[in-house]
Amino acid sequence: MWGLKKKALQAKSETVKYVYDRFSVCPSEKTDTLSAAESRNCDCRGGKLTTGIGMEYYAKGDRTFALLQPNMPTRLYCVQKKLVKDESGLERYKTAISYMTKQGDVRMYDDANAEFASVGVCDPATAVTSFLCFDKIAITAWANKNGVRCLSVGEAFSDTDLSAAKGVICSFHHRLFVAKDPYTVVYSDPVDPRVFHESLDGSGEITFPSAFGEIVGLQPLGERLYVFFEYAIFRLEAKGAATEFKTAQLYYDGGKIFMGSIGACGDGIFFLTDHGARRFDGRTEKSERIGSGLDLQPLDNGQICYHATHGNTFFLRFEDGGKGMRTVAFDSAGESGYDTFDVDGLSESESIAFGTWNGAVGVLSEKGALPDGETYRFATGALRFGSVKPKTLKRLRFFGKGSFLLQVVCGDRTVEKSVEIENGDTMVELKEKAECFFLRFELQKGTELTGLIAEIERLT
Secondary structure: OOOOOOOOOOOOEEEEEEEEOEEEOOOOOOOOEEEEEEEEOEEOHHHOEEEOOEEEEOEEOOEEOEOOOOOOOEEEEEEEEEEEEOOOOOEEEEEEEEEEEOOOEEEEEEOOOOEEEEEEEOOOOOEEEEEEOOOOOEEEEEEEOOEEEEEOOOOOOEEOOOOOEEEEEEEEOOEEEEEEOOOEEEEOOOOOOOOOOOOOOOOEEEEOOOOOOOEEEEEEEOOEEEEEEOOOEEEEEOOOOHHHOEEEEEOOOOOOEOOOOOEEEOOEEEEEEOOEEEEEEOOOOOEEEEOHHHOOOEOOOOOOEEEEEEOOEEEEEEEEOOOEEEEEEEEOOOOOEEEEOOOOOOEEEOOEEEEEEOOEEEEEEOOOEOOOOOOEEEEEOOEOOOOOOOEEEEEEEEEEEEEEEEEEEEOOEEEEEEEEEEOOEEEEEEEEEEOOEEEEEEEOOOOEEEEEEEEEEEEO
């Protein structure tokens, strides 16, 4: 009896490679970029995935500076200096670390007693700046609604006769500039920055139009000083004699600018608005929105902001409507940003970025550690590799240096592997089948990933 011989069906498959040359902590439509659905403490500037900033103790030798009230967040820090002569007769500046609590208690470190001592009380809405007078005397000035108070190491506060001042202050070309109600900037005498009375070429004031809201910031950048209102930016040419000062309104089409968020980094000025973060370019004198992929949600009213610059990174701390107090970091060009751990007490002085660290004075540092419970983590969204059908993730090839914990989520399974990159690249064998995959990375300090190749087998 003759029968039919059936031929077994043979499914055809193909192996394809997906190459990722860049990483991004924000969503990206570029096919060569592996973007994160969730990321924290990871920096992707230049397209490389690496670990972000950490913190360490602010120390002199083996001495650290414990706060008297370690559980009370501090408002700000400042370093103050005084010119003294050492044993060899050479002049040097004596430094002291100082902080202010949210209640306005100002404390300066006392070397003799090895602790912080109260030196006065300020209004909590206070801004601080440090500067050098012509006679090399270093002073730190504190501005708030009660006026301007100046402080040097080892001395008491000295008050100035300045009413209706605001918590907005900066130093520029040997002068103090202070915002004053209504819509006015007062400037001090260059010989004595504690003198604000009206004079021809010394001290005086400039009144601006009232149509742009309150003055919320004064920020030098290069050889120019910029006055930030809630809804406008003015340039103030303020070098030399006061009779040569000039003002000009610049183009601005952003949202409401928040006080406390304005700071310089590189050749730009960063600030937060009710529409998100922006960067003002010092060359074009225009601003553009940055960090849109970070989904910043500032409060409409009652927003309190802090900022600091560390090297080529700008840090912004604010209350996010959906996440509470939040700290984000931007590179100086404004092209990349990332979420970092929340830096309590974030502030800047003497080109140092401060924050509280384990109940003591700390500083932001590339060599520093993360707080307990924080990790350098990067997690992708669903990766379908060109098809909604099941496929096999055969292997992953990583390029870079360092080590990390890899988790590959395949349907209801999670495969976990410890990965160490030696000699520039390494291969991770998987052979896991699923419709889509999620990749999660937990980086070790100093790890840097520059690329990834995913090898996929799928039916044709």
